[in-house]
Amino acid sequence: MTILYVQHDYAVFGFGETRQEAIAMAAEWLKDETGKQGCSVAYAESLLVTSPKPGQMTLYETDEHIPGDAENWGGEELLDWYYDVA
Numbered sequence: 001m002t003i004l005y006v007q008h009d010y011a012v013f014g015f016g017e018t019r020q021e022a023i024a025m026a027a028e029w030l031k032d033e034t035g036k037q038g039c040s041v042a043y044a045e046s047l048l049v050t051s052p053k054p055g056q057m058t059l060y061e062t063d064e065h066i067p068g069d070a071e072n073w074g075g076e077e078l079l080d081w082y083y084d085v086a
Helices: 019-029 041-046 068-072 075-085
Strands: 002-007 011-016 057-062
Touching (some): 002 019, 002 075, 011 019, 019 041, 057 075
Antiparallel strands (some): 002 011, 002 057
């Protein structure tokens, strides 16, 4: 299973085999309240919504395992992969 932390309909900011792994990875890329890159896991989790509108943060899940080379992909490529397998 793969969990993706996604800015809905835009790009993936984090992924992992668990919700916490995906959120932790996203926290490294998201900007905090002051605009500095990198935020707390709690802040990244607070941005998540269950019924997202474009631009809002949410989690996507798939039973597929993410390819090993996905760490080298950009956020848009990861989202394309998700749409291909979902």
